[in-house]
Amino acid sequence: MEHKILVVEDSPVVLKVLRHLLIQNPAFLPVLCACYEEAKDRLEEPGEEYFAAIVDLNLPDAENGEVVDLVLSHKVPCIVLTSNFDDDLRLSLLNKGVLDYITKDSRYSFNHVIKVVERLRKNQNLKVLVAEDSSTSRLFIKILLEQCRFRVVEAENGQEALAKLEADPEIRMLITDHNMPLVNGYELVRMLRYNARFQDLVIIGLSAEGDNSLSAKFIKAGANDFLKKPFYHEEFHCRVIHNLEAQEMLETIRDLANLDPLTKLHNRRYLFDEGESYYSRAATADTGVVSLAMIDLDYFKAVNDTYGHMVGDDLLAVIGQEIKTAFPDVLACRFGGEEFCIVVNSDYQGEDFLVMLNGFADQVRSKEYTAAKIKITCSVGVCRQAVDSLDEAIRIADNNLYEAKRLGRDRIVSDK
Numbered sequence: 365m366e367h368k369i370l371v372v373e374d375s376p377v378v379l380k381v382l383r384h385l386l387i388q389n390p391a392f393l394p395v396l397c398a399c400y401e402e403a404k405d406r407l408e409e410p411g412e413e414y415f416a417a418i419v420d421l422n423l424p425d426a427e428n429g430e431v432v433d434l435v436l437s438h439k440v441p442c443i444v445l446t447s448n449f450d451d452d453l454r455l456s457l458l459n460k461g462v463l464d465y466i467t468k469d470s471r472y473s474f475n476h477v478i479k480v481v482e483r484l485r486k487n488q489n490l491k492v493l494v495a496e497d498s499s500t501s502r503l504f505i506k507i508l509l510e511q512c513r514f515r516v517v518e519a520e521n522g523q524e525a526l527a528k529l530e531a532d533p534e535i536r537m538l539i540t541d542h543n544m545p546l547v548n549g550y551e552l553v554r555m556l557r558y559n560a561r562f563q564d565l566v567i568i569g570l571s572a573e574g575d576n577s578l579s580a581k582f583i584k585a586g587a588n589d590f591l592k593k594p595f596y597h598e599e600f601h602c603r604v605i606h607n608l609e610a611q612e613m614l615e616t617i618r619d620l621a622n623l624d625p626l627t628k629l630h631n632r633r634y635l636f637d638e639g640e641s642y643y644s645r646a647a648t649a650d651t652g653v654v655s656l657a658m659i660d661l662d663y664f665k666a667v668n669d670t671y672g673h674m675v676g677d678d679l680l681a682v683i684g685q686e687i688k689t690a691f692p693d694v695l696a697c698r699f700g701g702e703e704f705c706i707v708v709n710s711d712y713q714g715e716d717f718l719v720m721l722n723g724f725a726d727q728v729r730s731k732e733y734t735a736a737k738i739k740i741t742c743s744v745g746v747c748r749q750a751v752d753s754l755d756e757a758i759r760i761a762d763n764n765l766y767e768a769k770r771l772g773r774d775r776i777v778s779d780k
């Protein structure tokens with residue numbers, strides 16, 4: 365969906381620069397206005413919705429920042445880009461609810477503005493939970509977050525917060541007060557950090573003024589950051605965004621380390637890191653036998669030779685997707701080349717793993733893939749017996765895969 369960005373600026377050069385930077389992102393459609401009246405007409409046009417506005421304070425027909433009130437009265441997030449830095453003016457603008465106040469002191473200022481708009485676009489897909497028993501405080505934080513286009517969920521106490529986090533995996537950030545009934549903020553953070561599911565949740569604690577030990581306690585329990593109340597909303601925005609961006613960067617690095625870039629399945633390294641725990645758990649916790657399958661595409665070299673390496677890549681990517689769809693929530697990885705590996709617990713989806721593998725092989729055989737309409741089959745080797753380690757399971761499945769190839773391909777060979 366395209367987002368209209370209103371730009372109100374009397375300098376044609378600045379308008380041109382902002383337009384150029386905004387259109388680099390196809391999600392943005394800049395709407396340029398050279399004066400207050402033009403902006404007013406645009407905003408009042410029926411059915412027009414603006415995602416954000418970038419405004420200059422000094423316009424030929426409105427010299428004292430009137431455009432800010434105009435934009436805010438239409439409930440459009442407003443970013444001020446101005447040539448004069450003035451502390452009092454900055455404070456008064458931030459109090460009005462301006463999202464950011466950026467001075468045109470270098471060419472980096474323009475990039476900063478674009479970064480703010482891009483952040484807003486990402487925020488609209490992110491849910492933030494505010495856990496706070498005071499409704500006034502909760503509403504204040506909710507308004508601050510909604511200004512940044514976050515989707516906000518509320519909880520009145522720690523227990524409700526926990527229930528909402530359990531029920532809604534889309535919540536990416538928790539902002540929690542400490543003094544709450546049932547479960548307090550500090551206990552809530554401790555509980556969450558003991559649960560692997562919430563490792564990636566960004567947590568910001570709120571501590572009351574004068575309670576110096578609480579902020580440290582929050583951090584020790586696993587919060588990413590804390591804010592002392594009362595806080596200035598510029599600091600609030602900065603901390604929220606910085607912590608979110610740090611977490612996003614961490615996830616990107618983790619993806620780069622663990623995912624195969626072509627198929628988006630896990631890579632071999634991840635299989636060896638995680639797969640062993642399936643077998644150790646099965647041995648110690650009596651969770652049933654783990655099954656492992658090696659899936660190898662047949663005569664894949666011929667695909668490369670006939671259609672070229674790029675088409676071969678496309679085919680591998682689409683087969684990766686097929687595996688993801690056919691076996692959701694399993695440990696599935698690209699083992700190497702045109703070979704894939706799947707590890708499942710015995711209770712996986714309550715279905716027989718061999719039946720599922722047969723269904724998958726039937727589906728691959730019946731389809732035509734890529735623009736070149738390629739027909740392909742796969743051979744599968746399976747290990748379903750109880751073994752002590754991942755290495756042992758791979759060795760058995762690999763032998764069975766070799767046997768499937770030897771018997772003519774397009775088949776599944778399993779040890780039981």
Ligand SMILES: Nc1nc2c(ncn2[C@@H]2O[C@H](COP(=O)(O)OP(=O)(O)OP(=O)(O)O)[C@@H](O)[C@H]2O)c(=O)[nH]1
Nearest residue numbers: 660661662663664665666668673674676677701702
């Ligand atoms: N396009 C593409 N090809 C790859 C990639 N990785 C490995 N291959 C090719 O996969 C082919 C595998 O060939 P072989 O090991 O002979 O296997 P095959 O042709 O599938 O024959 P069988 O396995 O015996 O049925 C080779 O041509 C590799 O170059 C990749 O990332 N992209």
